[in-house]
Amino acid sequence: MFKLKPLQRTLAALTLAAALPMAAQAQAKDPVKVGLVSSKSGVFAEQGGEVINAIRFAIEEANTKGGVDGRKVELSEADDESTPDAGRRMAEKLSRDGYNLLIGAVPSSVSLAIMQNLDRWDAAYFVQASKSDKITTDSCKARAIRTNHSDAMDIAMIKEWAKTIKGNTFATLGADYVWGRDSAESFKKAVEAQGKKVPLSLYVPLGTKDFSPYLAQLKAANVDAIWVAEVGRDAIAFMKQSAEFNLKTPLLTHAMLSNFMINAVGKFYEGVPGNLGYSPDLDNPRNKDFVKSFKAKFNRLPTDVEGQAYNGIQVMFEGVKLAKSVKPADVTNALRQNVTLDTIYGKVALRASDNQLVLPNYVGRVKSVDGALRQVVEQTFDTSLTPPASPLCKM
Secondary structure, three states: OOOOOHHHHHHHHHHHHHHHHHHHHHHHOOOEEEEEEEOOOOOOHHHHHHHHHHHHHHHHHHHHOOOEOOEOEEEEEEEOOOOHHHHHHHHHHHHHOOOOEEEOOOOHHHHHHHHOOHHHHOOEEEEOOOOOHHHHOOOOOOOEEEOOOOHHHHHHHHHHHHOOOOOOEEEEEEEOOHHHHHHHHHHHHHHHOOOOEEEEEEEEOOOOOOOHHHHHHHHHHOOOEEEEEOOHHHHHHHHHHHHHOOOOOOEEEOOOOOHHHHHHHOHHHOOOEEEEOOOOOOOOHHHHHHHHHHHHHHOOOOOHHHHHHHHHHHHHHHHHHHHOOOOHHHHHHHHOOOOEEEEEOEEEEEEOOOOEEOOOEEEEEEEEEOOEEEEEEEEEEOHHHOOOOOOOOOO
16 A cells, blocks of 8 residues: 655645645635526516526526636526516515625616615616616616617617618607607607608507507508517517507517517518617627527527626626626626626627617518528627717716
8 A cells, every 4th residue: 555755744734734725715705696686577577587597597607617706606586576666675685685796677667776776785786688778877876787788879770770761750659668768759859850750659558458549540640660669568469469450551669579579479570670689690709609508508599688688697797707706896896997898799898987888789670580580680780889978977
């Protein structure tokens, strides 16, 4: 049997003693505690389900690769019920329980309710779906980072897109809450600036099941096209009833080319154009890796909602790496140093003046690909179109 000589035993003991603190330090690194507050019920439940799926996937993927900055990622989930009050309560509970790196809400109203309390909860919040301009203007917060397109970014792109849209008269139909109103009013201003007219603007309460009164007005307006900014189950109901109502007026959609909507409605969606928040077709190495690993697990492509959610938590992870900390203020401060990040959209900058990730933008159309309907990118708009940060944002 092999035996160590006394000198060898001494050296081995010293080596082990020196190594133990390093191992203990690695094991003692605080975990990344993610608080996922999203819609498991209510009007945004379909989008919420996709957000949850993507966040779980990203965390599983990270832990399989050894964690983030050598830290295990832990997850706690809560249902915001698609409402601001429930979202605020659930986000507070998650934060108080230590899961204070928050992500997941879909509607802007929920995101805005969460953002106002981040300092009090000692939390940070990553906005990955909500589009209201308020998030990065008069309601901006140093601890809130937006990783998806804002309404202003979409409308700047739409102004360019609108130059190619045929017609001189338009109607708008928007969901009657912050984002829907922002969207419809912004589109109206954009086309009126080109000398075109918007004689009819309709706002529909969330949860509306019967769109026939609105469809009757839209049909009677005899406009050249209709701008639609609806959400979740309401968007599906509108599209299905538009088909039943035999609405022939072309539709222009804002954030409505989601896979779950297309799948629920079917043939009526074919040919409908709109902006895209994400596409699995984006041609860069980071996105190709994401699509490959996602498809290997789920045997399908990621949806637009899943892509945006995955991007959001990847930005959170980058903040942890840059800060070498999981403290919310440290994570957001590290990201607020005008950093450039390698994302599924390519290399993009995070603008410190309003905490907005500056992304390229896209217009697509629903087409049949390999026998299935899905959105296909038709135009890409460079980040140079992104409006400057608003002076209303003061951090």
